[in-house]
Amino acid sequence: MSASAVLAPLREAAERIDRRTPAHRDRAVDGLRALALLAVPTGHWLLGGFTLDADGGLHNASPLSSLGALAPAGWVLQMLGVFFLVGGYASALSNRRRPGSAGAWLKGRVVRLGRPVLGVTAVWALAAPLLYLAGVPEASLRTGATLVVQPLWFVGVYVVVTALTPYCVRAARRLGGWAAAPLLASVAVVDLLRYGPLAESVPSWLSLLNILPGWLFAYQLGVAWGERRIGRRGAWLLLAGGALLFAALLVVFHYPASMVGVPGAARTNSHPPSLLVLALAAAQSGAAILLRDRLARLLGRPALWAPVVVINLSAMTILCWHQTAMLAAAVPASFAGGVAGLTTAPDSLGWIAARVAWMPVFAVLLAGIARYARRFELPPVEGRRAGAVRRTVRGAVAGLLAVGFGAFALGLA
Template identity: 85%
Template structure:
């Protein structure tokens, strides 16, 4: 009689096959990996991250701190929640990041300036062309679109409001061109004085503010305020140049952060500066046009914080998933700046034909409006992404553009500027 056969143990259950990632997620991962592979090892990710952050603050600030009202004819007019809710002013301290933008601009410019292959003139012409092409593009397109929109029934009030909003952010480009042209002098000043080279600019703005708002302000002509435009925005750029020249370290950064924050608090509490960093309709004083001493105090504090956080930010952006969007934003920098107001108008103008649409064309004078407008941000962002896919071409060199086309674009842009400024 044979021995009984040992029972065969059951086979272990087959583990389920890993689920394949969804196609869109997989595509995003592949894109992030491709961007990571193409990024040079010497790329300063922290500086690019700061630039992207400052860039995204511009549309966010304009979309959240700007609104519309409707007149009886259905025309759109500019309005702001800051007129009704002064307690929202601290939001403008966060969203007003032009100090960071000029800081990073100075840092990047000095590095580019040292590598200039064709001399200072060729370097400056190249940078001006990079800034000018997108501006000509958006203004020329609007110059062509405005008559078509008017013929389609868009009220003239809406067109003028839209033109003002489109031109509003473009002042920055003109100022940035001027400070960029001063880069050689900023480099010399930084090499001699380090971060202290920005101190005379701070003092100049303080003197003009004293003339504007001091005890003898009644006899001061209004044009004196314009004297703050160049030193006011050159201040952070000069700090960026000194940073690029490695003349500002952690000790200087702490001084900027603490000193800027202290000056900011003193100006608000003791000298009654307006709390909002952006213009408020109907207010008799503004901090941003032209920049006041409060703007420089905020820029100093922001610059100090940015320099101190640089290494931590660089480590954070070593992750491909975080680095990829930074690259995309930087590649579309001027497109975002030039077209983000058009994206909002692409929703608001059709909405005005429907009457009062909550958070879009209703007056920003209720707390509910804040939440309603926040709900529109993804819509504005999506419209901007759609526009950017087409408008990105204006950032590319105009290799095929003839002199006639350039002239035509310039004439159209000038005509649109006249209309936007209310001169026509």
Template identity: 75%
Template sequence: MTLAASIDARTPAHRDRAVDGLRALALLAVPTGHWLLGGFALTPDGAIRNASPLTALGGLAPVSWVLQMLGIFFLVGGFASALSYARHTGPVRDWLKGRLARLGRPVLGVTAVWAALLALLHYGLGVPEGTLRTASTLVVQPLWFVGVYTVITALTPYCVRAARRLGVWAAAPLLAVVAVVDALRYGPYGEAMPGWLSLVNILPGWMFAYQLGVSWAQGRVTRRHAWGLLLGGGALFAVLLLVLHYPASMVGVPGEARTNSHPPSLLVLALAAAQSGAAVLLRERLGRLLRRPALWAPVVVVNLSAMTILCWHQTAMLAAAIPASYGGELTGLIGAPDTAGWVLARLAWMPVFAVLLVLIGRYARRFETPWANTGTALRATAGVLAAGFAVFALA
């Protein structure tokens, strides 16, 4: 029996392959987006700094529409959490403790390891401090998601109650909050609004798709609702982009005053609505497709390594970039990302990053498993190292 056939045979019959496939797709979009839309430039002292190809190549913005799949990730996260919560028979705090530990261990692992690496790279190998600050920023960059997801996961019992009462419409108030905040900060009196106002969008903005997923798990999102989400989200996206002139890129662009994702704007929710509607409509077709062992096996592998991919994919890119920076500019890796040639070269580099991630993941995946045999002193040391790294990265 082949490995793919063996994985397929061990898959429980009740497993929702379509939802797992959507999660895997959203997971892979994260490193793909960061690797493609993130570049490095050299500073005069030989350090590397972040540089985005979107600064000079605005035509790449539609790529970010495809690769911004956090809406799908939160959708399937809500779906899976609702089913897990429904199956749990003990106290709610035990359910939350298990869910949150699965998120926290890999984050603690990557930040503790990088705290030790900072000292080794700087004092042992002479890596410039500017390079280390760039590296720290990139490592922390995807971890904001874990913090937001943790808070939203803790709110699952309330999401379940809202879905029982309102069904798919439970997500509507979240959309309304983001719309009001956007109207205030981008409207005629936007300059008079306090700077912290945009932060109000963080929780409802990312919780929108999660709530849709919870309602979906309870059978409260029909195909009619899905068509409404797809068409309505698409129409809202077009209006915001073409009429209200929201930034075209779904990720931040250096030098731009406005950003869609940090915190999420109404454009992000419009995209999430359209993606969610498409996901619901394609569920059965995708499920049939993933009955093929050759297609199902990679989905299983990606899902089993979810937090490893999320936490370590930037490290894989840095593992190539930091040594290369000592040799000067190297197209697609080190140097201004401002030409079509850079894009083509970066596409050629991405398989290298993928191989490095696989190699790193062989060791890093242990952070996803329970630390049953880890002593209190070692856990405390990891916590101190992680806190030190966070201070350095966010300074």
């Protein structure tokens, strides 16, 4: 069979998706969201490794502990700033066009985010005992539980900032893009307290004050963009100012270069976000706004647009299940001992090369899992009364399983 015969169905599918896309759809924003989404599994798969203990149990490890030169990869792969930017942009437009109350609008968004989270945690809560009975070491199960739960913090934060959308809209209409400046200042003050001359007398919980303003910053920029209060001049200011602040924090104030946590490191930029995260988000946001028109033209091609649509339709599935895909390869490999790029220590360039070779396998496993897991992302299609009762019962059971699994992942059970 010729290559053209194989590719013909794909071209037809891409053209069909292109024809069905409404003319008013903002392809550039969808493209930015897809790019930010793909950066999450790419970063976790590339910068997350394992080691084996004497009993064959898997434990988390990171190549950044031994290969600090890889830190700049995180500057590219840490795209949560872009995700919150386009989230704020989309929420501003959606909130403006909502047919009902703000409460109903928020409820719809929370349900769409919550169903996939309950789905993955409930499935893991049911699967973990079976895997243990099948011989998977408890250490591997706890490591897997931690990896599955860790990315889900994002959903909770995203729900909170989404709930603040009406207030963000008011701030954007009054102050434009400058409405995000107090959030930047707030994070800077907390960083000064926890890393400055008074650091020894500052309680450790103070850093938690950065969680909300740290992630709301890019969301507020997105809302201002959606309200048409940030143009090209503002985008250039964000790009240049963010880049300069980023460089100054690294060179002058000696912030850690890694955008993700490194085992054993005294400081981290990501949990909770430091000022370096906001500087990167500002630069990325400026670049995204400036590239919007060019990206929209590129995505006018059906072959490029179709993957964007597929990724956006499976956004929560990708977020919730990508670590499971990696574990689906690593856990069986742990029974074979040291497998390069999977269960060997991530401490060499050879490991990086082997891990890159494994990433297409993770992608195929994720696609296979998504075929079944995506049902959690789809709205239920049941009758009103009986369907509502069944959904309530299923939701309660899934919630209890999710709480139990979360407690296990956090070492509380």
